[in-house]
Amino acid sequence: MDNRSVAKYVEDAEHLEMPHRLFTLVFPIDPVNNCVLLGMKKRGFGKDKYNGFGGKVEPNESIESGAIRELAEESGLLAKRVDKCGLLFFYFENDPVAMEVHVYLTSDFSGQVIETEEMAPEWYSADKMPFEQMWADDSRWWPMVLKKQKFTARFWFFSDMTTITREEIVPVKSLEF
Numbered sequence: 001m002d003n004r005s006v007a008k009y010v011e012d013a014e015h016l017e018m019p020h021r022l023f024t025l026v027f028p029i030d031p032v033n034n035c036v037l038l039g040m041k042k043r044g045f046g047k048d049k050y051n052g053f054g055g056k057v058e059p060n061e062s063i064e065s066g067a068i069r070e071l072a073e074e075s076g077l078l079a080k081r082v083d084k085c086g087l088l089f090f091y092f093e094n095d096p097v098a099m100e101v102h103v104y105l106t107s108d109f110s111g112q113v114i115e116t117e118e119m120a121p122e123w124y125s126a127d128k129m130p131f132e133q134m135w136a137d138d139s140r141w142w143p144m145v146l147k148k149q150k151f152t153a154r155f156w157f158f159s160d161m162t163t164i165t166r167e168e169i170v171p172v173k174s175l176e177f
């Protein structure tokens with residue numbers, strides 16, 4: 001997909017169901033050991049699931065600063081740089097607000113991993129992810145991450161928040177548009 005098509009795709013997704021809310025999701029990567037840091041969510045949305053680190057983007061910050069802030073708050077790691085690898089849209093049955101989730105990888109970080117009130121972090125081999133304890137969509141798009149292929153995707157969830165009723169995953173050349 002070229003950049004103009006990606007922009008159009010995102011515009012369509014954003015207008016498909018209004019309003020939508022912005023979120024970030026960051027996966028710290030240890031490239032030497034091919035490991036990824038996941039957090040077991042201890043409270044709130046996605047409780048008892050492993051995921052990357054992230055949350056709502058505040059009105060006064062850029063999406064990237066939101067990603068770096070949430071990573072620090074939830075894992076103790078300070079990212080010098082994050083690289084966007086994907087853009088996800090989630091639609092939940094009976095919920096008029098769609099989620100727009102900007103997904104980042106970082107292997108340029110400092111600090112000590114700490115357990116926080118929200119997350120219990122744990123390193124996993126990047127090709128042995130605990131998908132049965134993650135959001136149902138993760139096993140669908142994580143292979144794109146492993147292939148270093150940028151992507152956008154849309155998932156429609158049934159009201160049980162588990163069953164995916166429809167999905168689209170589109171590889172893209174760039175997420176800068």
Ligand SMILES: Nc1[nH]c(=O)nc2c1ncn2[C@H]1C[C@H](O)[C@@H](COP(=O)(O)OP(=O)(O)OP(=O)(O)O)O1
Pocket residue numbers: 023024025026044045046051052053054055056090099101135136137138
């Ligand atoms: N289907 C899904 N698949 C996935 O991989 N990540 C998802 C997901 N749906 C939501 N997420 C991620 C996006 C974001 O990182 C997180 C939800 O953010 P939170 O609700 O934890 O936000 P906040 O940390 O701002 O919340 P509070 O501080 O508790 O208000 O879950």
